[in-house]
Amino acid sequence: MAVRDLRAAKRYANALFSTALKMDALDQIEKDLDSIHNLMLQNSALHEMWESPMVPGPKKHELLQEIFTDSISPLTQSFLQLLADKRRENILGEVRHELHLLADSSRNLIRAEATFAVAPTTDEQRLLVESLAARTGDRVELTCHIDPSILGGVVVRLRDTIIDGSVRGTLETLREKLLQEA
Amino acid sequence: MAIRPEEITSILERELQSYTRTIEEVGVGTVLQVGDGIARIYGLQDVMVSELLEFLDAKGNPITDDSNAVIRAIALNLEEDNVGAIILGPDTKIREGTTVRRTGKIIEVPVGEAMLGRVISAVGDPLDGKGPIITDQFSYLETRAPGVIERQPVKEPLQTGLKAVDALVPIGRGQRELIIGDRGIGKTAIALDTIINQKGGDVVCIYVAIGQKASTIGNVQRALAEAGAMEYTIIVAATAADPAPMQYIAPYTGATLGEYFRDKGGHALVVYDDLSKHAVAYRQVSLLLRRPPGREAYPGDVFYIHSRLLERAAKLREDYIIAKKDADGSAKVGVNSEVYQGGEGRDHAKTVLAELPNASDLEVRKMPGTGGSLTALPIIETQASDVSAYIPTNVISITDGQIFLEPDFFYSGVRPAINVGISVSRVGRSAQVNAMKKVAGKMRLDLAQYREVQAFSQFASDLDKATRDQLDRGARLVEILKQPQYLPMSVDKQVTIIYAGYNGYLDDVAVKDIRKWEDQFHPFMAENYPDIMEKISRTKDLDSDTEAALGKAITAFKAQFKP
Numbered sequence: 200m201a202v203r204d205l206r207a208a209k210r211y212a213n214a215l216f217s218t219a220l221k222m223d224a225l226d227q228i229e230k231d232l233d234s235i236h237n238l239m240l241q242n243s244a245l246h247e248m249w250e251s252p253m254v255p256g257p258k259k260h261e262l263l264q265e266i267f268t269d270s271i272s273p274l275t276q277s278f279l280q281l282l283a284d285k286r287r288e289n290i291l292g293e294v295r296h297e298l299h300l301l302a303d304s305s306r307n308l309i310r311a312e313a314t315f316a317v318a319p320t321t322d323e324q325r326l327l328v329e330s331l332a333a334r335t336g337d338r339v340e341l342t343c344h345i346d347p348s349i350l351g352g353v354v355v356r357l358r359d360t361i362i363d364g365s366v367r368g369t370l371e372t373l374r375e376k377l378l379q380e381a
Numbered sequence: 382m383a384i385r386p387e388e389i390t391s392i393l394e395r396e397l398q399s400y401t402r403t404i405e406e407v408g409v410g411t412v413l414q415v416g417d418g419i420a421r422i423y424g425l426q427d428v429m430v431s432e433l434l435e436f437l438d439a440k441g442n443p444i445t446d447d448s449n450a451v452i453r454a455i456a457l458n459l460e461e462d463n464v465g466a467i468i469l470g471p472d473t474k475i476r477e478g479t480t481v482r483r484t485g486k487i488i489e490v491p492v493g494e495a496m497l498g499r500v501i502s503a504v505g506d507p508l509d510g511k512g513p514i515i516t517d518q519f520s521y522l523e524t525r526a527p528g529v530i531e532r533q534p535v536k537e538p539l540q541t542g543l544k545a546v547d548a549l550v551p552i553g554r555g556q557r558e559l560i561i562g563d564r565g566i567g568k569t570a571i572a573l574d575t576i577i578n579q580k581g582g583d584v585v586c587i588y589v590a591i592g593q594k595a596s597t598i599g600n601v602q603r604a605l606a607e608a609g610a611m612e613y614t615i616i617v618a619a620t621a622a623d624p625a626p627m628q629y630i631a632p633y634t635g636a637t638l639g640e641y642f643r644d645k646g647g648h649a650l651v652v653y654d655d656l657s658k659h660a661v662a663y664r665q666v667s668l669l670l671r672r673p674p675g676r677e678a679y680p681g682d683v684f685y686i687h688s689r690l691l692e693r694a695a696k697l698r699e700d701y702i703i704a705k706k707d708a709d710g711s712a713k714v715g716v717n718s719e720v721y722q723g724g725e726g727r728d729h730a731k732t733v734l735a736e737l738p739n740a741s742d743l744e745v746r747k748m749p750g751t752g753g754s755l756t757a758l759p760i761i762e763t764q765a766s767d768v769s770a771y772i773p774t775n776v777i778s779i780t781d782g783q784i785f786l787e788p789d790f791f792y793s794g795v796r797p798a799i800n801v802g803i804s805v806s807r808v809g810r811s812a813q814v815n816a817m818k819k820v821a822g823k824m825r826l827d828l829a830q831y832r833e834v835q836a837f838s839q840f841a842s843d844l845d846k847a848t849r850d851q852l853d854r855g856a857r858l859v860e861i862l863k864q865p866q867y868l869p870m871s872v873d874k875q876v877t878i879i880y881a882g883y884n885g886y887l888d889d890v891a892v893k894d895i896r897k898w899e900d901q902f903h904p905f906m907a908e909n910y911p912d913i914m915e916k917i918s919r920t921k922d923l924d925s926d927t928e929a930a931l932g933k934a935i936t937a938f939k940a941q942f943k944p
Contacts, residue, residue, distance in 0.1 A: 205413065205423070206462055348440065356409070359426040361482075363405040367441075372405060373397075 208290040212297030215278055216305075224274055225302055231275040232295040235267070250288050259283040307337045314344045314354040316365070327353065408483040412436070413463060415475050418624035419669040420454055422464040422481050431487050431523065432456050434466055437480040444479070446470050450506055454481070455488055455626070458670050465670045467626035469504055489519040490634050492641040497585065500602055500616040503631040508618055509602075520641060522633045526692035533698045533723060535781075538812045539650065539756050542578030542869020543571060545799045545862040548821035548879055549828075550784055553812025554584075554648055554754035555696025559776055561761045561768065562786025566798050568760045570866050571784065572652040573601065575758065577608040578869035579650065584756075585642045586614040587651045589635035592628050592658030595620045608867060628662035636693045636755070643697065643753040651694070655760035656687060660772045677771045687772075688779045691757050699752035701727045703734050706744050713748055720748060782806035796863060801828050814921040816876045824858060824883055831855020850888075857887045860895040873918040874903050877931060880923070886935045894944040902938055910934045 219225045239246040248254055248262065260280050267276060282288055303310060311331055313319075319327075324341060331339045335357070351366035410424025422434070434454040436444040443451045452474070458465030468475065490505040493516040500509040507514050535553030552558045560568045576586040588605075590598045598618045605611045615638055619631035632653045639649035653659070660683055667680035675681050700722050702715030717737075721730040730745045737743060761776050766788065768777065777783055782805045791798035810818075834851050838844060844852070861882040864870065878899055881887055890898050906914055913930050917923060923931070 209462065359408055359410065359424040361407050361409050363407070368405055372403070 204287075204290050205293060207287060208293035209297055211282070211287065211290065212294045212301060215274075215294065216298055216301040219274065220305070222274060224272055225305075227272050228275055228278075229298060229302055231271040232291075232298060234270065235275075235279075236292065236295055249291070252286070256283050256286075308340055309335055309337045309357060310340050310342065312342050312344065312356045314346050314349060314356075314365075316345070316347055316349050316351050318345055319343060319353075327355070331355065331357065407485075409437075410464065410481045412475060412477055412479040412481060415468075415472055415477065415479075417665075417669050418468050418472055418626045419666070420466045420468055420472070420475060420481070422456075422466055423462070425456070425464050425481065425483060428456050428459065428464055428483055429487070430456060430459060433484045433486050433488050435482045435484055436475050437482055441480075443482075444474050446474075448506075453484075453488075453504075455630075457666075458672070467629070467666055467670075468624065469626055469630070470624070472624070488522045488630075490522055490637050491516045491518065492520045492638055493518045496615045496638060497613060498611050498615075500598075500618055501634075503617060503619045503623070503627040503634050505634065518641070520637045522630060522637055523689075524637065524640065524693070526689065527695045527697060530722075531698055532695050533752075535696050535754075535808045535812050537648075537696075537754070538809075538814055539575075539584065539648075540578055540869075540872055541571070541575040542871070543574055543797055544864055544870060544875050544879065545797055545801065546571065546575075546784060547813075547872065547875055548817060548862075549801045549825050550782060550799070550804045550806040551809035551813040551817070552756065552758075552806060553696070553809045554756050555694060556782070556806070556808055556812070557691045557694045557757040557759065557780040558806060558809070559759050559761060559780040559783035560786070561763060561773060561777070561783050562798070563763055563766055563788050566786050566788050566791040567796060567866075568762070568786060569601070569654055571786075571797055571799075572654060572758050572760065573604060574867065574869045575650065576605060576614055576652070577610045577867060579613065580608070580610055584613070584648045584650050585639070586610070587617065587635045587638050587649060588614060589617040589619075589632050589651060589653050591619050591631050591653065591655060592621050592662060593618075593654065595622065604867065625662040625665040628659065629666055632656070632659055632690050636690055636757075639755045640693060643695070643755040644750075646750040646753045648754045648756075650756045650758065653690075653757065653759040655762050656776055657762045657772055660687070679771060683772070684775050684779075687759075687776055691759060691776075691779050694755045694757035696754045697752055698723045699727075700748040701730045701745050702748045703730055703737070703743055704746050705742055707742075711749055713750065716743060721745075781808045794863075795859060796866075799862075801825060801862075802832060814872055816917050816921055816923040817872065817879075819923050820876055820880045820883055824879065827851075827883070828855060828858055831858070853888060854885070856892050857890070857895060858882050860892055861887070861899065863896070871918065872921070873914045874906075876917055876923060877906060877914070877935075878902065880928075880931060881935050884932070886932075886939065890939075890942075891944065897944065898942060901942065902935075905938050906934060909937070 215228065219228045239249065245266070249259070260283065263276065263279055282291060313327060324343065328339050328341050349365040349367045352364045352369070354365045354368070355362045408425055408427055410422040412420050413423045414421040432455070434456055436452060436454070438444050445451050450470070452468065452470040454466040454468045456464050456466045491514060495514050495516040499507055499511065499514060501514070502508050505514070535555045537554045539552045539554045539556070541547055541552060546552065550558070560571055562568050572588070576588065579586055588601065590601065598616065598620060602611070602616055605614055617631050617635045617638070619628040635651045635653065639651045642649040660679060663683060663686055664679050668674060668678065672680045700720050702720060703717060704712055704715050721727060727745060734740055734743055734745055759776055759780065761773050763770065763773055768774065785800045785804045786798045787800040788798070790800065830851055831854070834848055835855065838848065838852060861878055881902070887895060887898065910930070913927060913934060916927055
């Protein structure tokens with residue numbers, strides 16, 4: 200995605216977010232965008248049709264109406280039409296991502312990704328969530344991954360920051376320190 | 382001596398105990414777009430301008446180039462929703478979605494004596510296959526140039542070994558003298574001769590090649606090595622095949638290397654060959670970063686990138702201390718722990734010294750590590766001798782003078798092809814040695830008049846005697862200023878031959894015989910009148926006694942010279 204499009208995606212997401220807040224339909228819109236995203240992942244023909252510049256705007260309206268009439272809210276429907284009219288179909292994925300970020304921050308929620316070497320116990324997870332929450336002042340929603348190559352400890356990614364408490368990272372810094380002193 | 386394993390273990394154990402486990406926290410981002418040596422990065426919230434960035438592979442290890450050096454990038458554009466960075470190395474392994482890590486460091490390059498004799502890349506990696514460079518000293522790529530208080534006027538000469546330059550456009554240590562001219566008429570040759578002429582002296586030379594063919598840089602290295610000049614020279618090479626960001630930072634690397642020697646009281650000379658290509662490399666980087674183009678599509682700060690580079694060339698102030706006469710030369714603290722700054726400080730120190738009780742055991746001496754210099758010889762290539770193009774005018778206005786090379790001269794056999802009429806040195810005159818000042822003082826005027834009369838004489842067949850004399854003298858002076866490449870000449874030889882030419886001793890020698898005359902003259906002087914040569918090179922002056930002796934010596938040589 201080009202840098203230009205990213206900027207546009209942020210603006211569209213902002214507009215969608217504030218409209219959704221006014222209409223009190225934020226949860227619904229988020230869910231809609233997720234389900235559209237999933238559907239496009241499963242059905243490549245739909246995705247191709249959506250991004251194809253060959254399909255004229257009105258035709259897209261028709262098809263979308265047919266596919267989504269009952270399953271998504273009217274706001275999402277008109278948002279898709281707006282994107283199609285403005286020929287901004289390619290930023291849909293980015294808009295979804297930005298909308299989640301906006302929605303999360305309005306709910307004081309931060310999503311963190313944690314990588315463990317071995318599966319953590321629920322107690323360990325709770326401890327990590329609590330300490331991250333204390334650090335950020337927000338609620339933290341944790342997604343866990345398992346990667347044995349970090350050897351031990353945990354690596355947490357909080358938006359633009361990586362907190363590396365893994366054994367691998369520690370060994371790496373030790374190695375650098377020894378090399379520096381040599 | 383046998384190594385006992387338990388000793389090694391104990392050292393490692395001690396290391397481990399002192400090692401406190403810290404949790405590392407780094408800012409990261411994701412590559413949005415990459416190509417042409419530029420990366421657009423999303424994220425990197427708190428990144429600094431000019432901060433070094435590293436790219437991470439899927440396993441979280443830094444991405445390296447073919448020779449296992451970590452590929453780094455410099456964050457140059459901090460925008461609302463992305464960061465533009467220039468990649469220092471090949472960008473082929475970096476893809477959309479690659480994770481980028483902050484390092485928290487501003488870019489720095491290795492410096493020190495270990496760099497001498499080496500050929501290095503713009504980031505300080507060795508390129509000459511002579512193994513790693515072992516130095517523990519690093520210095521920032523971009524540093525603040527010395528301020529007004531830290532400087533002093535240029536006063537010592539930097540001998541280039543070229544008669545035409547040393548006599549007519551003298552260069553002083555700490556000066557910025559531009560070498561400008563079309564392609565292939567000897568700009569690099571002047572710089573190389575200057576480097577070769579520093580042999581046996583105290584000047585460290587740095588040759589920065591920007592955007593040149595690797596074969597050309599190879600030839601430069603070979604020429605310097607053959608002349609025995611590599612031992613005090615560093616070559617910084619960013620070839621035409623290197624990414625534009627490397628070509629952009631190469632001159633700053635050269636300046637940083639030179640500053641190391643300047644700041645410890647030594648003398649350094651940096652040649653930037655050439656700044657036209659540097660401007661082109663910077664234009665490429667800027668346009669790819671979507672900075673707005675200006676005149677000739679160069680970005681608005683193209684003047685500033687050159688002025689801040691050349692501003693780092695400086696002659697630093699000397700500081701003085703009052704020390705015991707038998708004290709160690711490296712002592713930096715005087716008996717009254719005062720430091721006296723600059724020339725005024727020295728005078729003040731002398732009055733203070735006179736009032737001290739044990740004045741006879743004390744002396745005012747220069748504080749070691751002060752009074753260093755960094756001389757810059759930037760080179761600019763013009764198109765069809767057009768000096769009014771954007772980059773040439775910029776650099777002309779930044780430097781303290783220029784040596785202008787003329788294709789017509791070059792092709793008519795006047796080499797070095799210096800046009801002495803429009804070449805100037807704005808500060809070098811005060812650094813010229815006295816002997817040279819005496820003999821070369823009026824030569825510039827003579828040459829200028831010669832050129833004027835020469836143009837005029839092509840129309841007139843009948844000339845009065847004064848004009849004919851002027852023409853004859855001028856033709857001989859031009860002949861004297863010719864010099865073969867890689868043969869720099871010491872200042873005493875320069876003084877004697879120019880003295881002979883300027884005072885009319887050559888007027889009755891045919892112009893075609895002048896070369897031969899000079900070739901035989903120097904060995905004759907060295908053999909028969911070594912005392913004159915020794916006196917000139919020692920005192921750097923030409924007093925009336927020496928002048929008379931020199932006149933006699935030249936007459937003696939003329940008596941036995943056969944063309």
